[in-house]
Amino acid sequence: MYTYTDFDEAFVRSRVAQFRAQVERRIDGSLTEDEFKPLRLMNGLYLQLHAYMLRVAIPYGTISARQMRQLAFIADTWDKGYGHFTTRQNIQYNWPALKDVPDMLEALADVQMHAIQTSGNTIRNVTSDHFAGAAGDEEADPRPYAELLRQWSTDHPEFQFLPRKFKIAVTGAEADRAVIRSHDIGLQLVEKEGQLGFKVIIGGGLGRTPMIGKVVRDFLPEADLLPYCEAIVHVYNTLGRRDNKYKARIKITVHENGIDTMRELIEARFKEIRPEFTGVDQELLAGIKAQFATPPLRKGDVAAYEAAYQMDPVFRAWADTNLTAHRDADHAIVTISIKAHGKTPGDATSDQMRLMADLAEEYAHGELRISHEQNVILPHVHKGDLPAIHAALKAAGLGTANIGLASDIIACPGMDYCALATARSIPIAQEIATRVDELKIEHEVGELKIKISGCINACGHHHVGHIGILGLDRAGVENYQVTLGGDHTETAAIGTRMGPGFSAEEIVPAIERLMLAYLDLRDAPQETFLQTFRRLGDAPFKAALYPESEARNAA
Amino acid sequence: MPKPFTPKIVTANALIEGDVIYLTNNGEWSRRHEDARLFNDEEAANAALAAAALQAGEIVGAYLADAAQGTKGPQPTHFRERFRATGPSNYAHGKQVEL
Numbered sequence: 001m002y003t004y005t006d007f008d009e010a011f012v013r014s015r016v017a018q019f020r021a022q023v024e025r026r027i028d029g030s031l032t033e034d035e036f037k038p039l040r041l042m043n044g045l046y047l048q049l050h051a052y053m054l055r056v057a058i059p060y061g062t063i064s065a066r067q068m069r070q071l072a073f074i075a076d077t078w079d080k081g082y083g084h085f086t087t088r089q090n091i092q093y094n095w096p097a098l099k100d101v102p103d104m105l106e107a108l109a110d111v112q113m114h115a116i117q118t119s120g121n122t123i124r125n126v127t128s129d130h131f132a133g134a135a136g137d138e139e140a141d142p143r144p145y146a147e148l149l150r151q152w153s154t155d156h157p158e159f160q161f162l163p164r165k166f167k168i169a170v171t172g173a174e175a176d177r178a179v180i181r182s183h184d185i186g187l188q189l190v191e192k193e194g195q196l197g198f199k200v201i202i203g204g205g206l207g208r209t210p211m212i213g214k215v216v217r218d219f220l221p222e223a224d225l226l227p228y229c230e231a232i233v234h235v236y237n238t239l240g241r242r243d244n245k246y247k248a249r250i251k252i253t254v255h256e257n258g259i260d261t262m263r264e265l266i267e268a269r270f271k272e273i274r275p276e277f278t279g280v281d282q283e284l285l286a287g288i289k290a291q292f293a294t295p296p297l298r299k300g301d302v303a304a305y306e307a308a309y310q311m312d313p314v315f316r317a318w319a320d321t322n323l324t325a326h327r328d329a330d331h332a333i334v335t336i337s338i339k340a341h342g343k344t345p346g347d348a349t350s351d352q353m354r355l356m357a358d359l360a361e362e363y364a365h366g367e368l369r370i371s372h373e374q375n376v377i378l379p380h381v382h383k384g385d386l387p388a389i390h391a392a393l394k395a396a397g398l399g400t401a402n403i404g405l406a407s408d409i410i411a412c413p414g415m416d417y418c419a420l421a422t423a424r425s426i427p428i429a430q431e432i433a434t435r436v437d438e439l440k441i442e443h444e445v446g447e448l449k450i451k452i453s454g455c456i457n458a459c460g461h462h463h464v465g466h467i468g469i470l471g472l473d474r475a476g477v478e479n480y481q482v483t484l485g486g487d488h489t490e491t492a493a494i495g496t497r498m499g500p501g502f503s504a505e506e507i508v509p510a511i512e513r514l515m516l517a518y519l520d521l522r523d524a525p526q527e528t529f530l531q532t533f534r535r536l537g538d539a540p541f542k543a544a545l546y547p548e549s550e551a552r553n554a555a
Numbered sequence: 556m557p558k559p560f561t562p563k564i565v566t567a568n569a570l571i572e573g574d575v576i577y578l579t580n581n582g583e584w585s586r587r588h589e590d591a592r593l594f595n596d597e598e599a600a601n602a603a604l605a606a607a608a609l610q611a612g613e614i615v616g617a618y619l620a621d622a623a624q625g626t627k628g629p630q631p632t633h634f635r636e637r638f639r640a641t642g643p644s645n646y647a648h649g650k651q652v653e654l
Contacts, residue, residue: 029573029612047615049639052574094649097572159561238606344645415635416643424638426645476633 001064001367002147008048008075008331011155015116019043020102021477027099042122045101048419052375054093055118056108060128060170061089061370062145065357070111072353078104083353085338085346087410087461088167089127089371090118094417099109115156123153123163123233129171129178130371133294134379136327138172139189142197144289145225146170146280152226159233163240164248166233173492178370181213181492182206184250185232190219193372197221202232203254205339206458208374210494211251214259216266224270227277231269234264236249278507297328298354301385308390315390317443318401321387328377334364334378337400337408341437345411346374346430355396359389363406373410375403382418406450406473406515407433410461414454414471415478421454423471423478425503428449431508436515441443443517449488464488466530467514468495470506480507483531484514484541494537498545509546517544556591563600564591564629565607567617575639575650576614578607584614586654589628596618617653 004012019039040046044055058070063071075083079093079102086092096104104544108114120127127148133141136477149168153159159166169183180186186201204213207415220228228401239257247256254262275395309316336356339345348356356376360368363385369377381389393399402408409432412418414425429452436442451465455472462468468483479501486495502510515529521533521540533541543550565578576584577591585591594600600619608619618634622629631637642649 027612032611033615047568049635050575050642051568064569080646094643095573347645401597415638415644424644426643430645473635478634 001062002059002143002288007335008112008151009109012112012114012116015043016102016105016109018311019105021101023098028365029362038120041119042117043101043105044118044417045096045098045518046119047329048094049415050094050417052098052101052113053068053417054096054104055086056093056113056115057118058089058091058113059123059150060132060143061124061130061372062128062132062143063368063370064111065361065366065368067111067113067358068163068357070107070113072350072357074104074107076355079105082347082349084344084413085348085370085374085376085413086458087134087374088125088317088371089130089370092372092412092413095424097149110353119165121164123156123159123162123166123168126150126153126168127169127178127183127290127372129173130369130373130375130377131177131324131333131379132172132332132369134326134331135173135175135177136325137175139191140172141292142170142172143191144285144306145189145198145222147288148226148285148293149229151284152229152281155204158230159237162233162237162477163242164245166236166250168229176488176490176492177371178487179464179492180204181490182210182461182488183213184236185229186213187225192219195221197341198225200228200232203251203259204492204516205249205250205251205463206463208456209255210247210250210458210463211255212250212492212494213222216259216263222281223282224274228266228270228280229276229345230273231266234269234273235265237383239265258371270487295367297331297380298382299330300382300384302330306385312387314399314401315387318390318399319386321355321401321405321443322403330383332381332383334386334389335379335403336376336378336398337402338375339402339408340397341402341407342402342430342434343397344426345409348376352396355392355398359392363389373408375408403440404447404449406436406445406448408449409433410449410451410465412453412455412460414452414460418454420457420543421471422456422473423454423480425452425454425460425469425471428469428471428504428507435508435512439512440514441519444525445519445529446525447530449486449530450511450513451486460487460490463494464492464497466528466533467511469511470502474501478504480504482507482514482545484538485530494522498538498542500546513541513544513547514541515540560597560600561621561632562623562629563594563619564588564622565594565600565603566591566636567607567614570611570615572591574630575616578617585625586633586650587628588636589625591622591629593622593624594631606615612615
């Protein structure tokens with residue numbers, strides 16, 4: 001894992017000191033709220049419905065056991081004993097008091113973490129594949145590049161006042177687990193004639209006008225990464241619209257100017273600035289790469305795993321859903337579900353955080369990951385240790401076997417916390433998960449991505465859910481729109497809106513009807529919900545959603 | 556045609572804690588919605604909001620919210636204000652347990 005240099009350390013500490021002074025000046029009245037707001041946002045501090053909210057970056061989703069313990073300490077000391085993991089690999093604290101935030105930032109700095117650029121019109125936390133460095137299918141570990149991008153983008157003088165926020169995701173595999181096609185820049189490591197480089201995608205985004213990103217460069221040599229990204233953001237910074245907040249993201253810039261014009265401008269700027277990158281960045285990268293070396297994987301007996309798999313049906317169900325193939329056959333990638341049925345998706349208590357940190361330390365080389373799907377991952381686990389890990393997780397309410405299934409729901413905080421929300425998301429997620437657990441159908445239904453957003457900004461990725469749910473305010477009542485057929489992976493697609501929305505009471509039965517309809521409609525148990533939808537189209541699913549209008553039409 | 560004026564309260568968040576607060580009859584801030592002063596007159600509501608906005612040392616983000624007279628005092632009419640007056644639905648946190 002990456003360890004801060006003296007430069008990183010000094011930078012983060014000086015930002016904490018600056019913010020401490022800014023908070024003091026706000027409290028003593030020397031700064032107005034208008035003056036203070038951009039300063040607090042630069043440090044990840046929002047004001048929400050009930051309280052302030054501090055958003056802390058977990059760069060490319062990688063976190064050490066020590067850092068996880070510190071997150072638990074912060075939750076206990078200055079918040080209400082829990083944290084919320086988000087779809088952008090951040091953790092949010094929902095109840096800090098303004099006066100305590102500098103101390104929270106100091107505590108983060110103590111473990112080489114920060115909240116810098118987790119808000120505002122800047123380049124945000126660079127995200128990545130949560131299986132990076134462990135998955136069998138990747139060209140190379142994307143995280144060193146993500147770290148290089150983090151260093152380049154942090155306090156970048158040209159990019160502190162972009163037209164709008166800017167999000168970059170990097171993956172090392174063709175199988176896209178980082179939603180790169182919904183990012184402002186999506187990067188995929190690829191190999192061409194023995195050389196490592198990137199497929200570069202720009203202009204993806206969800207929100208009010210969802211767009212799938214477009215390829216701007218099929219192959220970018222590894223060494224050109226920073227100048228090329230700098231050229232992209234430069235062109236966006238120049239052309240991006242500042243007249244209309246809803247047209248300010250690069251997806252609109254690409255849409256309005258066309259990908260070919262964007263490519264020409266980016267390539268021209270790239271030519272201009274390429275000579276300024278003299279190779280210092282590549283020396284840095286080499287140093288960073290060394291820090292992401294795979295930990296020494298032990299050899300040894302996996303008999304304990306095989307015995308538990310044969311004997312214990314609870315373990316077997318968990319192993320079948322929550323384990324992913326590691327590139328070493330004796331190891332596995334463990335996904336810990338932060339989606340127990342009926343609980344808030346992505347919320348972990350401080351006790352759970354400490355337990356996960358302990359398990360990481362004891363069994364997984366001290367490393368954890370946070371996924372955009374709001375779960376926690378132990379990336380390198382010897383299979384012989386899996387029964388012990390499962391037992392410990394189960395005892396702490398973290399043993400839910402539902403990864404990739406109907407109750408593994410992405411949900412934004414919605415109107416339970418967020419000042420921008422138009423409806424609640426969390427209770428809908430809780431009720432759907434509770435219902436599928438009552439029906440005991442999710443293992444039969446199989447792979448199903450349900451994603452819920454509480455407003456059009458789409459933090460809950462509803463457009464790319466197999467089933468997407470969008471909460472709106474319709475004449476003073478919460479109303480939920482359903483989209484189907486979305487896909488966040490390498491076959492990315494924006495879901496199709498089905499029809500009139502549902503009330504808070506109607507939405508869960510409507511989702512249940514969709515699942516039951518799918519079980520009737522599928523060709524074979526192997527055909528997933530998404531495949532069935534793609535084969536049959538809207539009609540049979542609409543009929544399930546709106547049985548009354550179906551009955552009317554038949555009459 | 557401008558929309559007819561509906562009764563309003565002045566609400567904001569407390570500067571230090573971030574708590575939801577309401578402007579009362581005597582010009583102070585209360586954590587309880589039912590303590591809020593209900594303005595039936597648009598001009599008076601706007602004047603109170605303008606005055607509140609000057610209290611930057613105590614409050615953040617003052618605005619006018621719709622409310623209706625209830626038995627114990629003003630009650631929220633929109634669900635967003637109802638959530639602000641109680642707290643989140645997923646935990647017993649906030650006003651629903653603190654007041």
